[in-house]
Structure formats: structure tokens, C-alpha cells
Amino acid sequence: MSHTLLEVVNLEKYFPVRGGLLHRVQAQVRAVDGVSFELQRERTLGLVGESGCGKSTLGRAVLRLTEPTGGDVLLNGESVIGLSKEELKAKRREMQIIYQDPYASLSPRRLVGDTIREPLDVHGIGTPNERRAKVDELLDIVGLRKQALSRYPHEFSGGQRQRIGIARALALNPSFIVADEPVSALDVSVQSQVLNVIARLQREHGISFLFISHDLAVIQHVSDDVGVMYLGRLVEFASSTDLYREPKHPYTRALMSAIPVPDVKRKSKRIVLGGDVPSPMHPPAGCPFHPRCPDAMPQCKDVVPDKVNTGTATRPHFVRCHLYSETAALKSADSP
């Protein structure tokens, strides 16, 4: 078996914007605009970016919870995109999702035990006794007591509900889970508990995660590799160690310096970006980050930067930025 579990190739998700008298398509929002990456077995890929950068849409498009408009997704070397509805349902056993809001993602009228067992029922796995045993095992894995089974979601705190959501996602023994901001709605003391549960799942059950978050510190804690998204594109991609040690893209650097750090001694210089994230309906020409970029050069306004590997073949560090492209290097060498 190869090491690659998931391969995303040039994935696109465009949303049409309709308007006018005839409700015609007037524009496209490029929520995900040609994203490619690989996720290795038993590893976690962290996806970080600000609201509206397309990270959640990417997570959903990978699972075909929203239908991609272009590109391909391969799970275990097999394309997910061409699958029929029935085939996709079978494939869903291998890929699951954990949502951000533990209040909205659980049915309020269902007993927790039924919610966790539902995937087993839907896919017709095991006898009723086996299913019950599986649910008990799942509760144990996520650290909930057995009494939880016969209760309703409203009787639980946010952290416990998130554990219920995790148990449900684990029911079918998936090899791949998309975790979409799983701890963002939780308080810090509870957030660390849930993060530890996720880290343990990865270690002990060999599950690969696509972990989506806006919090760079959380991403660092869980991820082996990290991708940084801006306006629908991956602008930087590297191993977590390399990315945090040496962030290359000016956006990644600004993002890192903008995090308030609970350390009174740190007085490092902050890069405060001007302006806001542009609307994805009218992305700027050239590099989409150029209007806010402290290092912008003339060509950034017109030319979309290519993906450049600034690392090595075995230890890649991809950046989409003219600072690292060869033409830029040549130009700066020419200038006196």
C-alpha cells in the first residue's frame, strides 16, 4: 500500500452568483481555486486561513458534501469524483467529518446512543448486539460515560457534545476524517481536552485528519503538514516544523505575527496588515494578496505567482509568491 491516502488535484469549487431580472449567472465566486495537495497515511494536514478563504468549502468538496466544479480527489488511489450515489455512500465509510458547532450538528430529539449508532444502522453493519458493543467502545474512546447513551444532547456541555460528534464520526472505522474547526466553539480548558482526544485517535487508531482551523497555534499542535489558504488558493504548504520555523509567504508571516501571544515578555514586531480580505467575487488581479502585502513588487499586480518549491524534493516547501519565483530572482539580480 502506498503512503498516500488522499490526493487532491487542482480542485475547484465555483459558486455562481445570480442576479438581475432574468436571474442569470453574473459572476463566479472562486471559493476553491485550483488546490492540490497530498495527505499521507496516519498523518494530519492542517489547513489554516481567515474566514471566507475557502477552507471549509475545500473540506466539504473533498468529501463531496458539496459537489466540486473541477479537479479530482483520490482516496486510496481511487477517484471520489466519478462515483455514483451508491458508490459514494459506500466510500463514506472511509471518510467522515466533524463539524464546528456541536450544538447544531447533533439532532436535539435523538438519544445520544442512537445518534452514535446511526452510521452503523445506515450502513447495516453488524448485529444489534455488535452495534451496541461498538457504541460502548466508541464512548470509551472519546472519554464519555455509559450513562450518556440514554440522554439528549442538550444535557451535555459543548466539549461533551463535540466528543459525541467525534464518536459518531468514528463509528465506521474511517481512515480519513475532515475536522472542520472542531474546537473553535469551545472554551480553552475544554478545547485542550478535545485536542488531546484527537491527537490520541491519530496515534492509536492511525486515522488521517484534514484539520481545518483559523488558529495557527491549534494547527501547529495537531498537524504534521500545514497548508495556508488565502482567497481560495493554497499560498504556502510545508511540513509543520518547516512552516513554523521559517514561514515564507508574506501572508503567513503576517498571520503568525498577528496572533496575540499569552506571554508578556514577547515584544516581537508585529506586521499589521492594512485593509481587509478582498471579496472572493472580485479577487484582485495578479497575486490575490498584493493589495495588502508589505513586500509587493510591480509584477505582483499583474502576474499570478506559480507554485515554487523552496525546499528539497524529499522535503518540499511550496510557496506561491514572486519573492521566491525565479523570474523575480533574476530581475533583482539584474537591477543595480
Add this chain to the structure above:
Amino acid sequence: MSARDEQPLLSVRNLVIEFTTRYGPVRAVDGISFDVYPNETLGIVGESGCGKTVTGLSLLRLIPSPPGRIVRGEILLQGRDLTRLSEDEMQILRGDEISMIFQEPMTALNPVLTVGTQMVDVLTRHRKLTRKQARVVAIDMLSKVGIPVPNKRIDEYPHEMSGGMRQRVMIAMALSCSPKLLIADEPTTALDVTTQAQVLEQIVKLQDEFHMAVILITHDLGVVAETCQRALVMYCGEVMEVADIESLFERPRHPYSRGLLDSIPKLREEKLAELPIIPGMVPDLMHLPPGCRFGDRCSRATDECRLQRPQLDTSATLRNAVACFRPLD
């Protein structure tokens, strides 16, 4: 920093706030005391439900009543007890002397009025200006909070602006009558980190310019470390610790403060296998333990902690104090 013997701008003493619920009264705030000094930024930190927002609202007497009410305690603004003022007197005081900004600027702004109309309303009401004069002041305020082309953007509706812009408008509005105290309740929680950095920087800058004190209510200890001089740590309606931020972050004395600081994922050199956690969860306000409210989750708790409620040690000064029988050194 201000001198030791300086008079506080605001003093809260033994404040108790109760809400009536179907299941009986709940004390969201249970006997808190603290001081705010002129020109300082005081952080109030704690997790959801600890009473930090209720505390902020109570200072402006904005607690919806019923179901909420101030049971007892004093809120002294330069010696004047706000709990005893009439509603009319409070109306004048709000915005004039104390202003507040909220987490979600979209819900705090009126969606059917332009930003300019809303700002002019505030100014004409509080500062006896004509609408024309007020508009000039409003444009000036918008430029002070860093809104580009303020004379154009003043005629926009809130929905035409981004979240960061809306929060700036809220700040401009809150500061337009030069209050002595600004209460900012999670002002940047709904914003992205890069926008948060801009807005926080703006608040710090304006605080200097307007010589006002700020109470910054937040769950984010990083925000506290970077913007406040002192902070209160709240838990279950009580103040667990109050300290200047150097002491709080370098040598937290309450085990809860320590636990909170440890459990935040931080950008660090080495990746940890497990994050330190605070075991268990926040107790239900309806069923509080008789002793220390943090006792069940505290590794240092003794029988004394389980039976008796530790009080904030206010003997020396309210600048640095801790409510714990066995504080860390």
C-alpha cells in the same frame, strides 16, 4: 504607570447579580470587587458563563430586568454610586461617561440607518450640536479610528462594511462623547486575526489620545497579555485572582489561572504529545459546591477548600489579590 496612591476611577464592591429562572434564582455574579484606575486597561478574563459579560453590562445598568437584578453591592464612579441613580440619570451617563462596545457590531448597529445618521444622533443628543456640526465631528471620529475616505463611508449602511470596519464604527461612536471609561466586551472575537490586530492597535492608540480607562472583557489570554496592564480572572461568578499582567503571566497564584495559561495551545518550538488540561468541567451555577468553586478541578484542593469559600484577600490592596487557601508562589 499611575501612582500607587491614585484614586480609582471606578470601584465595584461586593456586587451580586441574580437572574430569575424557571428553576430558581441563579447568581451570575456573586460578590465581586475590583477597581479601575484612570487611563489603565483592565482585562476581565474567564470562560463562557463565568459572569464577565454580565459584570460589564451591570456597570452601565444594562442588565435586562426582569429577569436580572443587582441584588446588592456598589458601583462607584468617582464616588457616585451608579446603582442608586435614576434611569434618566443613567441615560445621560451612558455614552457621556461610560461607553460600551460589543462582540458583534452588526447586531449593535441599526441596519436601516446609515452609519452617519446613527453617529449624528448620538452626538446631537449628548453634546448639544447641530446636525451639521455633529456630522463634522462624526467624520473626524471615523478618520481617527482608521476608516479610509470617512466623508464618503459615513453615508454607507452597516451591511456595506466589513466586520472590522463595523467594529471601528462602533468604537468611533462609543468615543464620540469622550467617555472616561470604555467597556469593550469581546470586541475582536468575531474578527479574523489580522483584523483583530488592527482593531486592538486602534483601541490602545485611542486610549492614549482620549485619556480613558478601558475594561476589556475577553476569553483570550493572548489579547490580555498584549493590551492590558492588569487583569481579573473570573470563574463561576467570582473573581479568582486580580494582578498586574507581569505577575499574572509569569507567576499566576491561583491554580485556575495557572491551568488556563497552561492549557492554551501556544506557538512553540517543540510539539507536545499532550496539552496540559484542566480536568472536569465548569460546575452548573445552580449546583455550586459549598467550598471553592474550582475545588473539584483543582489538584491542590484540601478539605478546607471543599468546605469553605475562599475570599479575595483584600486586606492590602485590590491591585493584586487572590481568592485561594493554597495559592501558588
